[in-house]
Each structure stands twice: as C-alpha cells, then as structure tokens.
Amino acid sequence: xxxxxxxxxxxxxxxxxxxxxxxxxxxxxxxxxxxxxxxxxxxxxxxxxxxxxxxxxxxxxxxxxxxxxxxxxxxxxxxxxxxxxxxxxxxxxxxxxxxxxxxxxxxxxxxxxxxxxxxxxxxxxxxxxxxxxxxxxxxxxxxxxxxxxxxxxxxxxxxxxxxxxxxxxxxxxxxxxxxxxxxxxxxxxxxxxxxxxxxxxxxxxxxxxxxxxxxxxxxxxxxxxxxxxxxxxxxxxxxxxxxxxxxxxxxxxxxxxxxxxxxxxxxxxxxxxxxxxxxxxxxxxxxxxxxxxxxxxxxxxxxxxxxxxxxxxxxxxxxxxxxx
Amino acid sequence: xxxxxxxxxxxxxxxxxxxxxxxxxxxxxxxxxxxxxxxxxxxxxxxxxxxxxxxxxxxxxxxxxxxxxxxxxxxxxxxxxxxxxxxxxxxxxxxxxxxxxxxxxxxxxxxxxxxxxxxxxxxxxxxxxxxxxxxxxxxxxxxxxxxxxxxxxxxxxxxxxxxxxxxxxxxxxxxxxxxxxxxxxxxxxxxxxxxxxxxxxxxxxxxxxxxxxxxxxxxxxxxxxxxxxxxxxxxxxxxxxxxxxxxxxxxxxxxxxxxxxxxxxxxxxxxxxxxxxxxxxxxxxxxxxxxxxxxxxxxxxxx
Numbered sequence: 001x002x003x004x005x006x007x008x009x010x011x012x013x014x015x016x017x018x019x020x021x022x023x024x025x026x027x028x029x030x031x032x033x034x035x036x037x038x039x040x041x042x043x044x045x046x047x048x049x050x051x052x053x054x055x056x057x058x059x060x061x062x063x064x065x066x067x068x069x070x071x072x073x074x075x076x077x078x079x080x081x082x083x084x085x086x087x088x089x090x091x092x093x094x095x096x097x098x099x100x101x102x103x104x105x106x107x108x109x110x111x112x113x114x115x116x117x118x119x120x121x122x123x124x125x126x127x128x129x130x131x132x133x134x135x136x137x138x139x140x141x142x143x144x145x146x147x148x149x150x151x152x153x154x155x156x157x158x159x160x161x162x163x164x165x166x167x168x169x170x171x172x173x174x175x176x177x178x179x180x181x182x183x184x185x186x187x188x189x190x191x192x193x194x195x196x197x198x199x200x201x202x203x204x205x206x207x208x209x210x211x212x213x214x215x216x217x218x219x220x221x222x223x224x225x226x227x228x229x230x231x232x233x234x235x236x237x238x239x240x241x242x243x244x245x246x247x248x249x250x251x252x253x254x255x256x257x258x259x260x261x262x263x264x265x266x267x268x269x270x271x272x273x274x275x276x277x278x279x280x281x282x283x284x285x286x287x288x289x290x291x292x293x294x295x296x297x298x299x300x301x302x303x304x305x306x307x308x309x310x311x312x313x314x315x316x317x318x319x320x321x322x323x324x
Numbered sequence: 325x326x327x328x329x330x331x332x333x334x335x336x337x338x339x340x341x342x343x344x345x346x347x348x349x350x351x352x353x354x355x356x357x358x359x360x361x362x363x364x365x366x367x368x369x370x371x372x373x374x375x376x377x378x379x380x381x382x383x384x385x386x387x388x389x390x391x392x393x394x395x396x397x398x399x400x401x402x403x404x405x406x407x408x409x410x411x412x413x414x415x416x417x418x419x420x421x422x423x424x425x426x427x428x429x430x431x432x433x434x435x436x437x438x439x440x441x442x443x444x445x446x447x448x449x450x451x452x453x454x455x456x457x458x459x460x461x462x463x464x465x466x467x468x469x470x471x472x473x474x475x476x477x478x479x480x481x482x483x484x485x486x487x488x489x490x491x492x493x494x495x496x497x498x499x500x501x502x503x504x505x506x507x508x509x510x511x512x513x514x515x516x517x518x519x520x521x522x523x524x525x526x527x528x529x530x531x532x533x534x535x536x537x538x539x540x541x542x543x544x545x546x547x548x549x550x551x552x553x554x555x556x557x558x559x560x561x562x563x564x565x566x567x568x569x570x571x572x573x574x575x576x577x578x579x580x581x582x583x584x585x586x587x588x589x590x591x592x593x594x595x596x597x598x599x600x601x602x603x604x605x606x607x608x609x610x611x612x613x614x615x616x617x618x619x620x621x622x623x624x625x626x627x
Contacts, residue, residue: 012466015459015462015463015466016466019463019466023467023472023475026475026479137609138601140604140608141556141601141604141605141608142601142604143556143559143560143563143576143600143601143604144560145559145560145563145564145579146559146563146579146593146597146600146601149579149583149597150593150594150597152587153587153593153594156588156590157587157590160588258465258467258468258469259469261470261471262468262469262470262471265471265474265564266470266560266563266564269564280471280474281474284474284475284478284566287478287479289479295471296468296471296475299467299468299471300466300468303465303466303467303468304466
C-alpha cells in the first residue's frame with residue numbers, strides 16, 4: 001500500500017514536470033508577453049528592459065523554463081510578469097474563497113444527487129424517475145454561464161417588479177458586511193446563487209450515475225438472497241444495496257474535480273467572486289503567463305491528489321480492490 | 325403466431341429476407357421516438373444555420389436605430405427582440421448557429437479521425453505507441469480542461485473559428501482514442517483476426533477491413549456526444565471573450581454582448597442561450613438513441 005502511494009506520487013511528479021514544460025513552452029512560444037506594455041504610453045525603455053531582465057525574456061525557452069522552475073520552487077512561484085505582485089499570497093487568498101464555494105456546492109450536490117438517484121432506482125419508470133431523468137438531461141445541456149446569467153436576470157426582474165433584492169448578484173460580501181456572525185450570514189447570502197449554479201451540473205451527472213449504480217446493485221444476486229432470507233425491505237435497500245451502490249460515486253466525485261474547476265472559472269467570472277476562477281480569468285486578460293502557470297500547477301497538483309485519494313478510499317471501502 | 329397464420333405460411337411460403345446489421349440499427353433507432361424527434365429538430369436547426377443568409381430576416385450586423393431595444397414581438401419578425409443599436413437578435417442567433425454548429429461538427433470529425441487512428445494503432449501494435457498514448461492521456465487528464473483551452477486560445481488563438489476548432493479538437497481526441505484502443509485490445513485476440521492474419525492480410529487491411537467496422541457503434545456515439553460537448557465549451561470560451569470574436573458570429577459571444585447591454589434587455593441573454601440548450605439537449609438524445617440502437621444489450625441510461 002505504502003509503496004503503491006509512493007510509486008504513484010513519483011509518477012505524478014514526472015507528469016507534473018512534463019505538463020509544466022509543455023504548457024510553459026506553449027505559452028512562451030506564442031505571443032509577446034510585453035505586447036501590453038508596448039502599447040501603453042509613457043513606458044520608458046528602461047522599465048521594459050527591467051522586465052526583460054527580471055524574467056530573462058531574452059534567453060531561449062529551455063533556459064527561461066529553468067528560471068521559472070527555480071522561481072517556482074525556491075521563491076513560491078515568484079512574481080507576476082511586471083514584478084509588482086508576488087503570486088502565492090494572492091493564490092492563497094482566492095483558494096480559500098473558492099474552497100468555501102466548492103465545498104458547500106459539492107456537499108449539497110452529492111446529498112441531493114444520492115437522494116434523487118436512489119429514489120429513481122427504487123421507483124424505476126415512475127413519474128418521479130422520468131421527471132428526474134428529464135431534469136438531469138436539461139442540466140447537462142445547459143451552459144453554466146448562461147444559467148448564472150439567467151438567475152441574475154431573474155433577480156433583477158424581481159427587483160424591478162417588487163422592489164426586493166432577494167439575492168445579491170455580485171461579489172463575495174457587501175461593502176458593510178460587519179463582522180462575526182453578520183459577516184458569515186452576509187457571505188452565505190452572497191454565495192446562494194453561485195452555489196446553485198455550480199450544483200446543477202454536478203447533481204445532473206451524479207444522480208444519473210447513482211441511479212445506474214443502484215439499479216445494478218438492486219438486480220444483483222446478493223440482494224435477492226437478502227430478500228429471500230426474509231430481511232425487511234428497508235434493511236435490504238439501505239444496508240445491502242445502498243452502501244454498495246455508493247462506491248462508484250466516490251471515484252466519480254473525485255475525478256470530477258477538473259470539470260468542477262471549469263465551472264468555477266465561469267461562475268466566479270459571472271458573479272465576480274474573488275476566487276480562483278476570477279483570478280485565472282484576470283491573469284488571462286492581462287496576458288500574463290506567470291500567474292497562469294502557477295494556477296495550472298496548483299490545480300494540477302490538486303487533481304493528482306484527488307485521484308490518489310479516490311483510489312485509496314476506494315480500496316479502503318471495497319476490499320476486493322488490490323494494489324500491486 | 326396463431327394456427328391461421330401458420331396455414332397462410334404453408335400456402336405462400338416464408339419470405340426470408342436477410343437483414344444487414346445496419347438495417348437492425350436503423351430499425352432500433354427509429355423505434356426510439358424521442359431520438360427521432362430530436363434528430364428532426366436538429367436537422368431543422370442545421371438547415372437554418374446552413375442557409376442563414378437566406379433564412380434570417382435581417383443581416384447579422386444591420387443597425388436600425390429606429391428599431392432599438394424592442395422586446396420580442398411578431399412585428400417585423402423581431403421574435404428575439406433587438407439590442408440598443410436595433411440589431412435583430414433572431415438574425416444574429418441564426419448566424420451564430422451557423423458558426424457554432426460548424427465549429428462543433430468540425431471538432432467532432434477531426435477529433436474522431438485523429439483519435440480513431442491513434443487508438444487503433446495503439447491498440448493493435450501495443451508497445452511504445454500504446455505507452456506514449458496512455459502517458460499523453462495522463463498528461464491531459466491532469467490539467468483542468470477548460471483552463472487549458474482558455475490558455476491555449478489566449479496565447480495562440482485569434483478569434484478565428486477554424487483556430488478555435490483546431491484547439492478544441494486537440495483536446496477532445498483522447499477520449500475516442502481510449503475507447504478505440506480498448507476495443508482493439510480485445511478484438512486483437514479474436515479468431516477472425518487470427519484467420520485474416522493466417523490468410524495473409526496486411527496489417528492495414530486487418531485494421532481497416534476487419535477490426536474498425538466492429539468499432540463503428542461506439543465511435544459514432546462518441547462523435548455525437550463530442551458535438552454536444554464542443555458546442556457547450558465553445559459557447560463558454562466565446563462568452564468569456566477568448567473564443568470566437570466578431571466579425572464572426574457565435575452564440576456565446578451574442579450572450580456576452582447581450583449581458584453588456586444590461587439586464588433590462590433580458591431577451592438578449594435569454595434566447596441565444598435557449599438555442600444552445602435545445603441543440604445540446606437534442607444531440608444528447610440522438611446520442612442516447614444511437615447507443616441503444618448499436619448495442620441493445622447495454623440498454624443502460626447514460627451515467
């Protein structure tokens with residue numbers, strides 16, 4: 001087990017290095033990082049030269065990559081292109097905010113999806129089942145950014161009709177959020193719409209998966225055996241079927257993390273939340289390769305860790321799985 | 325069959341007609357009513373996109389200030405309303421469908437061709453090709469997809485639909501490759517492949533004539549699903565401003581332009597998005613119908 005984890009981690013480091021080199025090359029080959037600076041008026045040649053010197057922009061790409069790696073490892077990802085902001089403190093701040101959003105959304109999504117999936121499977125082909133199927137198909141076909149916009153449109157329309165602002169449609173907190181419990185409540189109020197948006201895609205795919213997995217288990221031999229020996233139906237579905245049907249969901253939720261980040265980028269941009277997604281979006285707008293690289297490395301590491309956790313958890317939950 | 329029918333059969337003889345695999349697939353698909361209805365809707369939308377200049381009541385960029393900020397109305401065919409410059413959003417959406425569908429189909433075809441080739445080679449020869457493919461897939465799976473696409477189109481794209489299509493295809497091909505590889509790994513061991521080998525068929529002939537036809541079902545199903553995914557992703561890219569740029573029309577871009585005009589003009593945001601939902605939904609239904617048609621044993625609802 002330990003050797004398995006160590007081997008996986010070593011392999012992951014290799015993958016990370018390869019990925020970072022690929023992305024770095026790609027980002028450096030295309031486009032001129034100084035383009036924005038060049039069109040800004042009143043920038044002296046000296047300050048342009050300073051940027052070039054600091055980031056070694058006149059060196060060949062492998063050398064620049066090496067400087068970047070050194071900066072990333074020894075110097076916490078270094079600074080932005082213009083050198084005015086260290087990257088890591090900003091990243092920590094936005095990660096904390098995004099974590100709140102994602103944690104709440106995923107927790108609710110899993111709970112709701114498990115409920116819907118199990119009930120659909122137990123009442124296969126019922127009205128509820130068909131309704132759940134239709135809604136989840138709709139959820140999978142809806143672009144998240146559009147859903148976010150529609151919620152904003154709705155809130156604005158309600159405000160215009162009734163004069164009530166039922167939910168804030170932008171930022172993480174009000175200007176006068178207060179402190180203590182008031183701050184928490186204010187934050188929660190601001191997070192309602194983003195959480196709903198992020199949940200939709202997750203609930204749609206998790207509930208389909210849960211339904212399929214539950215159906216498979218319900219029709220298996222050991223569930224029939226449990227019934228045959230006269231166990232009460234409740235015990236059969238909850239203890240024998242449900243617990244086993246939950247297993248595949250563990251993997252799915254962990255593997256979904258990359259997709260979830262896509263949703264985070266879109267949602268935070270629409271609601272202008274100071275999180276990872278908006279940070280990434282702004283870095284792209286500024287055409288700055290350094291925060292983009294740092295962001296990609298951090299998220300790639302998280303994805304690797306999540307996959308590893310999923311594998312280990314699966315082995316722990318399902319004794320049939322062996323690591324070799 | 326009742327006894328009466330039997331008597332009839334004795335008199336006229338049974339007309340046995342061999343049905344091809346495709347006939348069965350067609351039959352099963354057309355029995356799937358939702359899938360057929362979705363296909364019809366898709367065809368209509370596709371034709372509208374194809375003949376956009378003929379169908380649209382106004383031009384894509386026709387500015388008519390006297391018609392500014394109209395809410396959806398039958399009058400003058402402004403079914404989707406107009407923006408502050410009086411541009412008709414129905415016409416803009418029609419042109420947007422044209423670009424968005426074109427990009428999505430392009431992505432699906434290119435990524436399928438690329439993925440099938442790589443997957444077939446990896447599955448058939450194994451060894452180094454296979455290793456390289458799987459390692460590359462690991463690499464792609466490690467990075468968050470949308471982020472990579474955004475990075476690619478910022479540092480490499482220029483708002484040109486073709487470039488966006490190429491970027492998307494380069495990310496989407498690995499899924500097909502893995503599917504085909506898996507199928508080839510098991511097909512490789514089948515007797516008919518061995519027989520073909522014994523008969524002296526070349527590798528290329530075995531791959532193209534004997535093995536690929538057995539993978540057509542999963543490949544086609546995956547291709548349809550890629551079309552849906554590509555539409556959604558391209559819309560997100562264009563919405564964020566890193567995808568297709570004016571003067572090219574795109575549904576995602578229309579939504580972001582609508583957003584910038586304020587939420588009082590709700591129709592500018594609503595209708596382009598609704599069209600995306602309808603397209604993606606229909607493609608998914610068609611994909612589901614195709615999956616059932618190609619593989620009735622695996623009648624499972626999509627996970």
